[in-house]
Amino acid sequence: MKRCSNHIHDEIVVLAPPLARGCVADFSDLPKRTLSAVVICCLGLAAIVLGGVVFSLFACAWSLAMTFELIALSSPNYPFKNRIVLAIAMSAACAISIFWIVNSAFELPFMAVFTLLCAMALPNGRLKFYVFGIGIVLAASAFAELRQFNGAVSAIWFISVVAASDIAGYFFGKIFGGPLIVPEISPGKRWTGAAAGLVAAAAVGFGFSGSLGTWVSWASPLLAVTAQAGDIAESWLKRKAGVKDSSSAIPGHGGFLDRFDSYVGAGSLLWLIGALGLVPTEPPL
16 A cells, blocks of 8 residues: 655645545554553553552552653653652642542542642643643542442443543544544544544443443543543643653553543543532442
8 A cells, every 4th residue: 555645735634534545554553552551451450459558559659650740741840859759749649638538528629729739839830730730639539439439340441431432532543534633732633533432432331331320321421522631631731841752651652641641531520420429339349
């Protein structure tokens, strides 16, 4: 199959599917992405099965890694040792919200105030850090609380919804192309991929509805939308920082923020759904 000509007009390149243009979709990074994803899945599933303190600490470590990268994107000149201290402080706030003020009226005010204090320590980029930082802590807390109060199957459902949305969006966007969602921010996010991700998430929700209840059927596509929003938001952060990846920590994926930005968006909505009392609590499995 022939490669695309560089002389094709930009609008045609954006709108026409790669296969229709005679292009070969680039999956050269797929082996590394797949291997990294398998390792991450194994670690995550092990934490889910163990549950309890192990899973809560896993969620805190997850928030620490992402916060560390977020500081670099928000305020690149912030000293490295201070970045470590600030990331630990944010993960500590996450731990407090999980272990001591979980599901209370004080949880959101605590996280909002603590994140604000951390943001004030930065010389610049405070608003970017504040908004995304709250999302990280909310997502980590919601994920840990879902495992704690609803069991392992619920945690697996949440991971599966976001993963299905990401995977379907990646492959359908690569193969079929189509209009970009926000070309000035994310050159790889297409409406075809977004639609495929929504359908895939809805299918996962339907599959889990028999064991978890009908609420996952309507929650799953909504989580897919916010997952994609989280992905685009992180792309905006990288564009503002002038970098391609948040780090090189995960082969084939970039950094922790690159891999888990979707979970920040979806987890924030999950926290809100839980705060509104729309997540029925079942005995943990």
